[in-house]
Amino acid sequence: MKIAIVYHSVTGTTAQLAEAVAAGCRSVAAAEPQLLRIEGADIQQGRYKNSVMLEVIDQAEAVIFGSPTFMGSVSAQFKAFADATAGDYWVEQRWADKVVAGFTVGTGYCGDTLHCLHYLQILAAQHGMLWTGLDLAGAGDAKAPNRLGAQAGLIVRAVDGAIAAPDLETAFYLGQRVARIVSRLKPADITQY
Ligand SMILES: Cc1cc2nc3c(=O)[nH]c(=O)nc-3n(C[C@H](O)[C@H](O)[C@H](O)COP(=O)(O)O)c2cc1C
Numbered sequence: 152m153k154i155a156i157v158y159h160s161v162t163g164t165t166a167q168l169a170e171a172v173a174a175g176c177r178s179v180a181a182a183e184p185q186l187l188r189i190e191g192a193d194i195q196q197g198r199y200k201n202s203v204m205l206e207v208i209d210q211a212e213a214v215i216f217g218s219p220t221f222m223g224s225v226s227a228q229f230k231a232f233a234d235a236t237a238g239d240y241w242v243e244q245r246w247a248d249k250v251v252a253g254f255t256v257g258t259g260y261c262g263d264t265l266h267c268l269h270y271l272q273i274l275a276a277q278h279g280m281l282w283t284g285l286d287l288a289g290a291g292d293a294k295a296p297n298r299l300g301a302q303a304g305l306i307v308r309a310v311d312g313a314i315a316a317p318d319l320e321t322a323f324y325l326g327q328r329v330a331r332i333v334s335r336l337k338p339a340d341i342t343q344y
Contacts, residue, residue, distance in 0.1 A: 152181045152333055154326075155208045158217030159189040159229040164256045164309040165219045168322045171314075172215055172254065175326025182330035185211065189232045199235035209240070213250040213333045214280065215326065216271045220255050223263035224270050233274050240278070247279030250336070252329050254305035254322060256314070261299050261306055268304045283332055285325060296321040 154176045160166040169186055176184035185207060193201040208214055218229035225233070240246060253271035257264040275282050289300025298317050299306045305325050307318040314322075 152179075152183060152213075152330065153211040154182055154184045154213045154215065154330060154333065155187055155211035156184055156215045156217065156326075157187045157189065157204075157208060157232070159226050159232070160217075160219060161226070162312055164307075164312060164314055165217050165254075167314045167319070168254055168256060168305070168307060169217050171319045171322035172217070172326035175323035175328075176330040178323070178327050179330035179334055181334065184326065184330075189228050191228055194228060194231045197231065199231040201235075204232075205235065205240065209245060211249065213252075213329050214246070214275075215329055216251065216253040216274065218253075218255055218267060218271070220257035220259075220264040220267040223266050225255075225267055236274075236278065244279045249278075249280045250283055250329055250333050251275040251278075251280040252283050252304055252325055254307070254325060256307040256309050258309055260308055261301065264306045264308075265301065265303070268301065268306060272303065283329060285321070286328065287321065287324065293317075296324060 156169050158165050158169040173184035176182045187204050218225040255264050255267040284302045287297040289297040
């Protein structure tokens with residue numbers, strides 16, 4: 152059960168969350184998270200060129216997108232990756248029905264980070280994927296999981312480049328939740344389209 156965790160990170164906070172998401176996936180039997188980092192070197196003349204990574208995603212049963220919030224949306228590098236998923240992947244809706252989730256980190260308390268998550272949701276919708284958020288009621292407890300109260304996905308506030316323990320816990324939970332959902336979905340016995 153392969154789960155592709157596709158993320159971009161400059162200073163490492165999104166990467167920390169991606170690692171925690173992967174650990175959460177691993178806590179579910181048979182789940183194999185694949186950490187796929189978007190590298191600037193894979194972008195040439197503004198275009199994302201790593202076709203191998205796109206193929207790995209193609210083979211995965213679920214995908215978890217992660218990007219830092221830059222100027223209220225995904226980073227330019229993440230957007231270059233997203234643009235590379237147009238063409239056949241989009242035209243043929245090859246990723247339709249894959250379970251998908253997302254996470255972002257910013258230095259604000261919440262605010263425009265939600266827009267970044269919304270972008271990830273729209274990207275997922277364009278591919279016909281099945282978005283899952285967090286089934287964790289954020290009750291405003293600063294020490295509890297989902298302390299920022301976003302259920303569309305994981306939103307984290309980084310302070311001086313560090314991710315606080317409750318946020319790493321929530322990232323772990325998001326990975327576990329995606330793996331749990333995928334393991335519950337059995338291939339449908341479809342005889343006619
Ligand atoms: C160009 C730029 C734009 C940013 N815009 C936002 C923003 O709109 N909202 C926010 O909360 N944080 C913003 N930040 C802060 C980053 O999201 C934050 O430092 C994040 O932890 C970086 O992720 P990384 O460590 O994975 O690179 C911005 C940072 C940079 C460099």
